[in-house]
Amino acid sequence: MHWIQNSKSSGDNNLEKILEIKNLTVHxxxxxxxxxxxxxxxLVLEEGVTLGLIGETGAGKTTLAKAIMRIIPQPPGKVxxxxxxxxxxxxxxxxxxxxxxxxxxxISMIFQDPMSSLNPVMKVGDQIAEAIKTHxxxxxxxxxxxxxxxxxLVGINAERMDEYPxxxxxxxxxxVVIAIALACSPKVLIADEPTTALDVTxxxxxxxxxxxxxxxxxxxxxLITHDLGIVAQNCEKAAIIYAGExxxxxxxxxxxxxxxxxxxxxxxxxxxKIHSDEKRLFPIKGLxxxxxxxxxxxxxxxxxxxxxxxxxxxxxxxxxxxGEHWARCFLVKSISNRVE
Amino acid sequence: xxxxxxxxxxxxxxxxxxxxxxxxxxxxQFKRNRRAMVGLWIITALIFILIVTIVIDFLxxxxxxxxxxxxxxxxxxxxxxxxxxFLGCDEFGRDLLLRILWGTKYSLLLGFSAVSLSFLIGGPxxxxxxxxxxxIDNVIMRVMDVFMACPFILLAMAIVAALGISTTNLLxxxxxxxxxxxxxxxxxxxxxxxxxxxxxxxxxVGASDLRIIVQYIFPNAMAPILVQITLRIGTAILxxxxxxxxxxxxxxxxxxxxxxxxxxxxxxxxxxxISAFPGLFLVTTVVAFNLFGDGLRDALDxxxxx
Amino acid sequence: xxxxxxxxxxxxxPVLLGATLLVFTIMExxxxxxxxxxxxxxxxxxxxQILREEMGLNDxxxxxxxxxxxxxxxxxxxxxxxxxxxxxSQILQRLMNTMILAGAAVLxxxxxxxxxxxxxxxxxxxxxxNFVMMTTLFLAASPVFWLGLMLVLLFALKLGVLPAAGMKSxxxxxxxxxxxxxxxxxxxxxxxxxxxxxxxxxxxxxxxxIDTARAKGLKESTLTVKHMLPNALIPILTVIGISFGGxxxxxxxxxxxxxxxxxxxxxxxxxxxxxxxxxxxSVVMLSILSTFINLFVDLLYAFVDPRIKSQYQLxxx
Numbered sequence: 033m034h035w036i037q038n039s040k041s042s043g044d045n046n047l048e049k050i051l052e053i054k055n056l057t058v059h060x061x062x063x064x065x066x067x068x069x070x071x072x073x074x075l076v077l078e079e080g081v082t083l084g085l086i087g088e089t090g091a092g093k094t095t096l097a098k099a100i101m102r103i104i105p106q107p108p109g110k111v112x113x114x115x116x117x118x119x120x121x122x123x124x125x126x127x128x129x130x131x132x133x134x135x136x137x138x139i140s141m142i143f144q145d146p147m148s149s150l151n152p153v154m155k156v157g158d159q160i161a162e163a164i165k166t167h168x169x170x171x172x173x174x175x176x177x178x179x180x181x182x183x184x185l186v187g188i189n190a191e192r193m194d195e196y197p198x199x200x201x202x203x204x205x206x207x208v209v210i211a212i213a214l215a216c217s218p219k220v221l222i223a224d225e226p227t228t229a230l231d232v233t234x235x236x237x238x239x240x241x242x243x244x245x246x247x248x249x250x251x252x253x254x255l256i257t258h259d260l261g262i263v264a265q266n267c268e269k270a271a272i273i274y275a276g277e278x279x280x281x282x283x284x285x286x287x288x289x290x291x292x293x294x295x296x297x298x299x300x301x302x303x304x305k306i307h308s309d310e311k312r313l314f315p316i317k318g319l320x321x322x323x324x325x326x327x328x329x330x331x332x333x334x335x336x337x338x339x340x341x342x343x344x345x346x347x348x349x350x351x352x353x354x355g356e357h358w359a360r361c362f363l364v365k366s367i368s369n370r371v372e
Numbered sequence: 373x374x375x376x377x378x379x380x381x382x383x384x385x386x387x388x389x390x391x392x393x394x395x396x397x398x399x400x401q402f403k404r405n406r407r408a409m410v411g412l413w414i415i416t417a418l419i420f421i422l423i424v425t426i427v428i429d430f431l432x433x434x435x436x437x438x439x440x441x442x443x444x445x446x447x448x449x450x451x452x453x454x455x456x457x458f459l460g461c462d463e464f465g466r467d468l469l470l471r472i473l474w475g476t477k478y479s480l481l482l483g484f485s486a487v488s489l490s491f492l493i494g495g496p497x498x499x500x501x502x503x504x505x506x507x508i509d510n511v512i513m514r515v516m517d518v519f520m521a522c523p524f525i526l527l528a529m530a531i532v533a534a535l536g537i538s539t540t541n542l543l544x545x546x547x548x549x550x551x552x553x554x555x556x557x558x559x560x561x562x563x564x565x566x567x568x569x570x571x572x573x574x575x576x577v578g579a580s581d582l583r584i585i586v587q588y589i590f591p592n593a594m595a596p597i598l599v600q601i602t603l604r605i606g607t608a609i610l611x612x613x614x615x616x617x618x619x620x621x622x623x624x625x626x627x628x629x630x631x632x633x634x635x636x637x638x639x640x641x642x643x644x645x646i647s648a649f650p651g652l653f654l655v656t657t658v659v660a661f662n663l664f665g666d667g668l669r670d671a672l673d674x675x676x677x678x
Numbered sequence: 679x680x681x682x683x684x685x686x687x688x689x690x691x692p693v694l695l696g697a698t699l700l701v702f703t704i705m706e707x708x709x710x711x712x713x714x715x716x717x718x719x720x721x722x723x724x725x726x727q728i729l730r731e732e733m734g735l736n737d738x739x740x741x742x743x744x745x746x747x748x749x750x751x752x753x754x755x756x757x758x759x760x761x762x763x764x765x766x767s768q769i770l771q772r773l774m775n776t777m778i779l780a781g782a783a784v785l786x787x788x789x790x791x792x793x794x795x796x797x798x799x800x801x802x803x804x805x806x807x808n809f810v811m812m813t814t815l816f817l818a819a820s821p822v823f824w825l826g827l828m829l830v831l832l833f834a835l836k837l838g839v840l841p842a843a844g845m846k847s848x849x850x851x852x853x854x855x856x857x858x859x860x861x862x863x864x865x866x867x868x869x870x871x872x873x874x875x876x877x878x879x880x881x882x883x884x885x886x887x888i889d890t891a892r893a894k895g896l897k898e899s900t901l902t903v904k905h906m907l908p909n910a911l912i913p914i915l916t917v918i919g920i921s922f923g924g925x926x927x928x929x930x931x932x933x934x935x936x937x938x939x940x941x942x943x944x945x946x947x948x949x950x951x952x953x954x955x956x957x958x959x960s961v962v963m964l965s966i967l968s969t970f971i972n973l974f975v976d977l978l979y980a981f982v983d984p985r986i987k988s989q990y991q992l993x994x995x
Contacts (some may be wrong), residue, residue, distance in 0.1 A: 103892050136895035143893075148886040153908045153984055162904075163894045196984045209890065518696030521972075522965040525927030526945070527704075530961050533949045534707040610821050614931050617823050618946050630821070637827060637935065644831055651824030658819035 047078035050252050051100070051139075051220055056114030058092075058099050061107065065324040069095040071276040073114070074350075077220065077269075082246065082253040084263030084284065086299070087273035090320055093256045094144070096273070097222045100254075101141050102131050118220070137167040140213035141222040145229050146206035150197035156208050157183065157193030163215040182211040187241055203234035207241065214245055221246075221253045227262070239266060260303060264288060269356070272296050275321055275331035278350075282357030290368055292359035294336045297367070330361070338363055401671040408667020414660035421476045440470050442625050450643040460645040463635060468646065471627035472653055478628040479657060482543065483609035487601055489547025490554045495597070497551075498558030503566065512555070519552035525611065532620045542621050546608060557600045561593040568592075595672040602665035606658040613654055629654050683977060690973050697965045698750070702743055705958045712954070715759050755959040760951045765959045769941060773963060775845060776940035779932070780925045782860035784918070787868040792914065795875025796902070799883065810872060817869035822928050826862035826935040833858060843937040859936040863928055867921040874917045878910040885909075912983050919975030923968045 053075040060067040070092045077083050087093045098104045100116055102123060116123040118139065123131065143149045151159060160179035165172070180190045186207040197205060206226060213221060226242070227235040243266065246253060255267055263270050263284060270288075271281035272295065280293040291297045298316040318335035321327055330336070330343040342362055351364040361367070402408055429437050445465035453460040459468040494516075501512040519527070531545035565571070566589065574588055613630030615621035622628035624635070629650040636647040713729040714721060730736050734745065749756065755765040798810045817825075834842035841855045882888065883906060891905045930942030937943070941960050948956035980986045 098889075101893055103889060132895045132897060134895070135893055141893040143886055143889055145886055149890045151887045151891065151905050151909070153982070154905070162891075162896070166895050198985050212890070212894065514692070515696070517693050518700055520923075521693050521697040521969045522701065522961065523923040523927035523968055525924075525930060526961050526964055527701075529930070529945060529949065530701055530704045530957060533952075533954075533957050534704050536709070606819060610819075613821050614823060617821075618931060618934055620949065630823075633824060633827065637830075640827065640831055641835055647824070647827045647831065651821065651828070654824060655816055655820045658821075659815055662815065662819055 047081065049076055050079045050119060051075075051077040051254075052115075052117040053096075053100070054115045054117065056096070056099060056116065057112040058095055058104065059110050059112050061110060067323045068326055069109075069276055069323060070099065071326075073273075073276070073278055075271060075278060075281070077252050077254060079219070079252055080246075080250040081269055082255055082267045084267030084270040085254055085256045085273060086258060086260065086263055086270060087256075088258060088320060090323070091273045092276040092323075093273055094224055095276075097141060097224050097254070097256060100222060101135060101139060103135075103141075133167070136163050136213075136218070137216040138218055139220040139222065140216075140218040142206075142209045142213045142224065142226050144225040146202050146209055147229065149209050150205055152197055155194050155196060156200070160193075160208070160212050160215055163212045167216050178215065179211075182215050183208070185214075185245065186211045187237075203230050203238060206230060206238055210238075210242065210245070214249065214251070217249050217251070219252060221251045222256070223253060224256045225258070226255075228257070228259075235262075242266075260288075260299060272299070275326065276323065277331060277360065279332070279361070280357075280359040282353070283355065286353075286355060286357045290353070290357070292353050292357075292364045292367055293332075293361050294338050294363075294367065295332050296359075298335070298337075338367055398671045402667050405667045405670060407663045408670070411660040411663030411665075411667060414656060415664060418476055418480060418657060418660070421473055422480050425474050425477060437474060440467060442466070450639060450646075452643075453645055459649045460643070462632070462646050463639050463643070468632075468649060471632060472629065472650055475627040475629045475632065475650070476653075478622055478626065479609045479612060479654070482539075482546075482612045482622075483605045485543055486546035486550065486608040486612070487604045489543060490550030490604070491558075491597075491601060493547060494551030494554030495558045498555035498560075499562050501555065502559035502562030505563075509559070513559070516552040516555050519549075522549075524549050525614065528611065528615065529620060532615065537620055537623065539622065542612070542615065545615075546611060550604065550608070554600070554604075558593070558597055561596050562589065565589050565592045596669075599665055599669040599672065602661060602668055606661040606665070609654070609658055609661070682980065686973060686977060690969060694966060694969055695747070697969065698747065698962050699743065701958060701961050701965065702746060705954055706739070708952070708954045708957075710759075710952055710954065712759060750962070755963075756955040758948075758956045759953040760948070760956065765956055768956075769944065769959060769963060772939060772941045772944050773967075775938065776926070776929050776933070776942060776964075777967075778856070779859055779863060779938055779940055780922070780929055782856055783864035783867065783925055783929075784922065786860055786864040787871050787921070788918065790864075791868045791871030792875050795872040795914075796879055796907070796910075798872065798876045799879030800902070802880065807876075810876070814869035814872050817865050818873070820865065822862060822866060823931045823935055825865050826859070826932060829858050829862055830935070843935075845938050855936075859932050859938050862935070863925060863932045866928070867918075867925060870921065871914065871917060875910065875914050878913045879906060882906045882910045908982070912979070915975060915978060915982060919972055922971045922975070926964050926968050 053073055056070055056073040057068075058070040060069055073092075073096060075083070085093055085096070095104065095109075099111065100123070102116075104111070111124055114124070118134065123134065126134075150156070157176065157179050160182055161172070161175040164170070164175045164178050168175070170178075176193075180193060183193060184190050188204060188207055188211075192200075197208070200208065206229075210226070223242070227238055230238060239262065242253075245251070255262070257263060267284050269282065270284045271278050272287075272293065273279070274295050280287060280291070280296045287296065288300075291300060295316070302313065302315050304310060304313060316335055321331055321334065327333060327344075328347070329345045330339070330348050333339050333343045336343065340362070346362075348360050348362050350358045350360050351362075353359055353364060443466070445461075447465060449461065449465045450463055451457055451461040451465070457467045457469065459472065462468055462471065497512050497516070501509040522530075527549040528545040531548060532541055535541040535544065571588055574583075579587075612621055613628070613633070616623075616628045616630035617634050619634065622631050624631050632650045633647060636643075636650075640647055711726065711730075713726045713733060713735060717725055717729060734742065737745075746756075753766055755769060757763070758765050758768065794810055798807045801807055830842050833840045840858050842858075845852070845855050888901065888905060891901055896905075929938075929940060930945060932938065933940045933943040934946055941964060945957055945960045947953075948960065
């Protein structure tokens with residue numbers, strides 16, 4: 033399978049840890065009950081590394097992204113416990129002013145739907161320049177100059193600086209959003225499904241552009257997606273999130289060659305393979321559990337074809353598979369979806 | 373297996389209860405809205421008062437009306453609120469509470485009739501404009517624009533000035549001035565529904581035109597129209613009162629709430645109760661209709677609320 | 679852009695003509711023979727007929743209407759039945775006074791309504807928000823004349839701080855006598871503007887681009903002013919535009935309560951005197967005013983919302 037061979041391997045372990053998430057638990061308190069969106073997330077991101085965060089809708093990907101940026105609306109959201117360490121500092125404990133300095137300058141985020149991510153009544157160039165002026169004390173003229181450079185960097189003609197978002201196509205809008213996010217050369221970029229809303233050809237262009245910029249600025253990235261192919265091509269590390277928990281993580285190559293968690297295996301098997309002669313599709317049966325009433329045992333129990341009695345009542349911890357590869361399952365040692 | 377149980381709801385296998393009709397769904401949603409229910413209660417109380425006063429008049433051949441609401445009793449002139457006269461008396465010694473209660477029918481009946489008239493005139497125009505579109509739509513909407521160029525009250529006043537002061541003319545005035553905005557609402561409603569995919573789907577399955585109009589267009593288009601009607605009643609009531617206040621509507625000694633307030637100004641220094649109470653009744657009535665209308669809107673289209 | 683403005687102006691003309699035609703037609707139904715009224719009850723039938731011919735009262739409808747329009751354009755609004763004076767001179771000063779009143783009312787409604795709506799939206803479900811929602815509910819439902827009475831009761835009679843009626847001139851007389859009527863007239867509109875602002879802000883707050891802006895590290899205040907407000911203003915502008923017609927109409931009643939010498943009061947007086955030409959002229963003038971204000975608001979749209987602006991720039995090519 034070509035795309036696995038082309039996927040990145042997880043570089044050396046001597047890289048600085050730039051973002052470390054420890055035991056992050058986030059709830060939403062709503063009228064009908066409590067939504068357990070994130071349950072004890074542990075994640076490590078090194079400098080310059082791209083981490084692919086894979087998960088279905090409702091798994092908690094966007095909540096995690098917003099929690100790192102601290103832009104979860106605080107009611108109804110609530111960070112129950114955990115730490116988000118950025119260069120050693122716990123982002124959850126610093127004051128608002130300090131967090132604002134980090135947003136956009138040290139850590140940036142781009143959102144899923146480019147059609148609605150830009151302010152419709154503000155010129156595109158101004159929106160980029162705003163990001164710059166917020167963090168750098170330079171004049172308007174200089175900020176506009178830098179904004180021009182950014183917009184050219186993402187492949188848009190600088191003449192279009194004075195146009196409004198509705199005059200751009202979806203792919204172009206996303207480029208603008210990326211320009212805004214990277215304007216201050218942040219150390220970390222969180223990209224929440226940046227290409228999901230775009231069609232395939234544009235997707236490839238935007239991803240390629242992101243790769244180039246990433247190399248240039250050495251930005252560490254969390255690339256949130258549900259597309260395994262994108263992870264394989266762009267990410268050195270990967271983490272799979274399910275029902276608010278990380279169920280498998282490690283180097284992309286390691287995971288793809290040797291999947292250990294039944295959910296990851298299920299995801300891989302549900303992708304139709306272009307080379308083989310398939311008569312049926314193999315989706316994972318069932319649905320993700322309701323985050324308002326999570327089961328006591330393993331969250332994947334209902335849908336797991338390897339499940340045993342123990343899985344129903346006990347929640348598994350992360351088990352070391354090898355190297356940086358971990359998986360949250362009692363049967364880690366005995367299951368594998370090894371690719372030869 | 374599905375079971376039809378006592379209160380006309382359907383229970384299916386998993387134990388969830390689904391309401392049988394659209395009406396019941398809307399009603400259940402409405403019931404949960406406390407404010408809307410308050411509005412409904414107030415309106416019900418007012419209708420009750422309305423019916424009681426009409427019945428009493430009918431049974432007593434207006435004798436109670438004449439002796440308590442109309443006949444002057446100068447001994448009690450401008451009496452303050454007390455145990456015998458809960459809200460006090462007006463400048464002719466008539467019990468204010470009784471006058472106000474007997475005035476309910478004007479506001480309610482006229483408000484409702486005026487809006488219905490606006491709807492009956494403007495609605496069809498709007499529906500035709502919305503349904504056929506094109507030139508017909510353009511022409512009708514231009515005409516409506518003309519009507520809307522004149523401020524509502526002024527148009528009504530002009531009509532009353534021209535035709536003379538009477539209840540019928542008041543009704544005509546209010547009905548005609550209000551029809552333009554109704555035509556807009558109906559038109560927008562019909563247009564929104566006309567092109568929806570479920571209409572196409574219905575046609576594709578072979579539904580006849582009549583069936584489509586009755587089962588699909590009508591229920592979906594009517595919802596916003598019903599909401600408009602309810603909300604407009606409040607405005608109409610205020611307008612009736614306003615016109616009566618300046619002498620163009622219901623004439624004294626009829627106890628219409630606005631008419632009562634006309635003379636209230638002169639006696640404000642000594643008898644503020646004549647100014648305060650009819651106004652409070654007016655405000656409460658309009659608030660009730662507004663709450664009811666809002667609740668109706670939320671119940672009929674939950675999508676809007678979220 | 680200029681082309682767009684001119685185009686809109688041109689489009690307004692048929693509407694204005696239609697409106698004047700409408701009011702003219704309505705007043706046709708008014709009873710009373712102008713010639714007879716002018717000559718008095720002792721006049722003979724002959725004299726009345728001669729006068730009717732002179733005044734052109736026997737001409738067909740279209741001729742009379744055209745004459746009305748041509749006179750209107752020349753600034754001649756006809757003669758009042760009541761006192762045989764030119765209506766135009768009587769109306770002009772009154773129009774100014776009504777505009778002052780309506781203008782002040784809009785100003786108050788906007789200055790209080792919008793900030794209240796914004797704060798209400800930002801602090802949704804707070805005590806302030808609930809209070810605002812309650813108050814606006816009642817204000818929007820209150821009859822203007824009753825509110826006026828209550829305000830006069832409180833401020834003029836009980837507290838004695840503000841005049842109960844009349845329009846004083848000079849400073850601060852004008853201002854003091856303007857407060858109560860303007861406040862009264864503005865109440866309904868203020869409530870509606872506050873509610874609309876709140877709803878609009880709530881809508882905007884949920885939008886993705888606000889998250890994008892927040893992720894840039896902007897302060898909440900900057901977010902509110904530079905990102906939320908400009909987007910929220912668009913529906914608010916609509917409401918203000920629509921309200922103006924209601925304000926002009928509402929001035930009728932308010933002017934009656936406060937003895938404000940404006941056009942509204944003039945109309946009411948004219949009606950009781952059955953002075954048809956005065957009624958006709960006043961209603962027509964107010965309608966024209968209302969239409970132009972609506973046009974102005976529409977044009978303002980194109981400035982505020984770049985999406986509309988570019989629509990019309992595209993049309994140019």
